[in-house]
Amino acid sequence: MPHRPSALAALSTDAWELVFDAPRRARLHALVAADGRLHVPSLDDPVVDDHLSRVEVLVTGWGAPALDAPLLDRLPRLRAVFHAAGSVRSLVSGAFWERDILLTSAAEANAAPVAEYTLAMILLSGKRALLPLREDDAQYDLRVGPRVGGRIGNLDRTVGIVGFSRIGRRVVELLRPFPGLEVLVADPYADPDAVAAAGARLVRLDALLPAVDVLSLHAPALPSTERMIGAPQLAALRDGATLLNTARGTLLDHDALLAECASGRLDAILDVTDPEPLPPDHPLLRLPNVAVTPHLAGSLGTEAHRLADAALDELEAWADGRPPRHPVHRTDLAHSA
Numbered sequence: 490m491p492h493r494p495s496a497l498a499a500l501s502t503d504a505w506e507l508v509f510d511a512p513r514r515a516r517l518h519a520l521v522a523a524d525g526r527l528h529v530p531s532l533d534d535p536v537v538d539d540h541l542s543r544v545e546v547l548v549t550g551w552g553a554p555a556l557d558a559p560l561l562d563r564l565p566r567l568r569a570v571f572h573a574a575g576s577v578r579s580l581v582s583g584a585f586w587e588r589d590i591l592l593t594s595a596a597e598a599n600a601a602p603v604a605e606y607t608l609a610m611i612l613l614s615g616k617r618a619l620l621p622l623r624e625d626d627a628q629y630d631l632r633v634g635p636r637v638g639g640r641i642g643n644l645d646r647t648v649g650i651v652g653f654s655r656i657g658r659r660v661v662e663l664l665r666p667f668p669g670l671e672v673l674v675a676d677p678y679a680d681p682d683a684v685a686a687a688g689a690r691l692v693r694l695d696a697l698l699p700a701v702d703v704l705s706l707h708a709p710a711l712p713s714t715e716r717m718i719g720a721p722q723l724a725a726l727r728d729g730a731t732l733l734n735t736a737r738g739t740l741l742d743h744d745a746l747l748a749e750c751a752s753g754r755l756d757a758i759l760d761v762t763d764p765e766p767l768p769p770d771h772p773l774l775r776l777p778n779v780a781v782t783p784h785l786a787g788s789l790g791t792e793a794h795r796l797a798d799a800a801l802d803e804l805e806a807w808a809d810g811r812p813p814r815h816p817v818h819r820t821d822l823a824h825s826a
Contacts, residue, residue, distance in 0.1 A: 496521035501552025558584035573800035595799035604659035606786035615643035644669035649701030652708035653679035698725035710737035738763030
């Protein structure tokens with residue numbers, strides 16, 4: 490019989506209710522030996538100390554506590570953490586890595602809806618369908634695009650993907666059925682053969698920028714990527730290009746973007762901003778060629794159940810003695826979110 494570990498689900502109540510519906514809660518109960526209440530939204534209460542001392546497995550997600558040294562001291566038997574969300578940066582600590590605890594992430598599952606959103610926005614931007622165009626607008630014309638340049642349609646267009654990440658790779662693969670779109674990738678860590686196998690061509694960022702009609706950002710938020718797309722990079726884009734950001738707002742210089750979009754030279758679709766959300770009076774929100782969505786590209790509604798499935802699959806594999814599919818190692822965080 491597979492081992493049934495003592496376990497707790499440590500994530501916010503909102504996340505628990507969103508990610509783990511009744512069938513997935515039942516599956517979790519079947520996989521573990523629950524010692525009392527399975528979901529605990531906070532581990533700060535000393536009342537749970539006796540329970541924590543027996544826990545071998547944590548299932549975490551949005552709102553999970555940081556696994557720092559004081560908390561880990563209260564979890565002496567902890568052997569594995571299955572994260573039912575994407576980034577683990579706020580979860581781990583130096584003390585965590587020193588304990589050699591298995592950690593997995595559902596980032597791959599969370600990449601799916603972001604890539605789907607990105608595909609939709611790339612195609613809609615080609616048709617200029619997201620812009621509130623009016624017949625009396627002096628700057629825009631639905632049939633030909635912006636007055637300062639650019640084209641309408643999804644034939645003979647080039648898409649630039651910055652960051653061959655989980656999401657970036659999925660976007661490239663989703664674009665394969667559209668032969669009218671050429672896809673270029675800029676990522677200093679990507680393997681050219683892997684990029685080619687996915688359906689794109691790897692180039693330097695400075696070569697990619699002037700060649701693309703759509704620039705889609707998929708790089709992680711790191712000190713080295715902060716404001717990586719600034720005034721010089723935006724100026725290098727061709728007239729009428731669309732910038733699409735579903736990664737993190739810190740990748741982009743919003744003041745420089747505002748200047749380019751206010752002139753009508755560039756369009757933008759922003760699912761993430763800096764700050765997030767933008768203040769209600771921010772000028773980007775008033776421009777007719779800028780679409781801002783409220784960070785909805787990631788897992789929402791039923792899509793969030795993918796995150797539970799990913800974590801539960803990893804838990805089941807671990808209990809059966811099988812290797813994890815998506816482990817996270819300390820060295821991964823140098824180049825990923």
